[in-house]
Amino acid sequence: MTPTVVLMSVSVKLSQPEILRLVTGERHEPVIVGRVPKAYAAQVGALHTHVWLSRETLLKQLARHPDIPLATYENLDWVLSSSMIYGDRRAGRFHLVAPVERLGSQPKHFKVTIKNVRNSERLFLLSAHDLRSSSLRKLIAASEKIRPPR
Structure with missing residues (x-):
């Protein structure tokens, strides 16, 4: 049984057919799945706040994390x-x-990794996947929390 994500006030930006078209190969160009705050985009030198998802990444994600529903990739603004x-x-x-x-499991965290590519365009x-508490502690220990500029 696929776990259900419980989210409050999430607005879906893509129609599921766009995600399905990526999976089936009918669509090859990336789709926008959300936005990051301007301050965080600036921290990594990005000119735009939109986050794109390529077909290759979506297929990789579905193979590595079949427990994450396809609908999760439609709108990642919540994370x-x-x-x-x-x-x-x-x-x-x-x-x-x-x-x-x-539903039916311990509270967890969901981690999304983003990269600034194509000369800041x-x-x-x-990647996107569930994160156990032990993995979250390792991430915190090995990373620096980014704070937006004031």
Whole structure:
């Protein structure tokens, strides 16, 4: 049984057929799945706040994390607007972590990794998956929390 994500006031930006078209190969160009706050985009040198998802990444994600419903990828604003944002040692990458409650299981966190690519033109989603408490502690220990400039 696929776990259900319980989210409050999430507005879906993409229609599911766009995500399905990526999966089936009818669509090859990336789709926008959300936005990060301007201050965080600026921290990694990005000119735009939109986060894009490529077909290749979506297929990789579905293979590695079949427990995450396809609909989760439609709108990631709920995690992209998270206040827990950590820098990666690799340039232009950062992790966004948000709490998530799934029916019938312990509360967890959901982690999205984003990279600034193409000379600051676009932010692309690299990965998205559930994060156990022990993995969250390791991420916090190995990363620096990004704070927006004032």
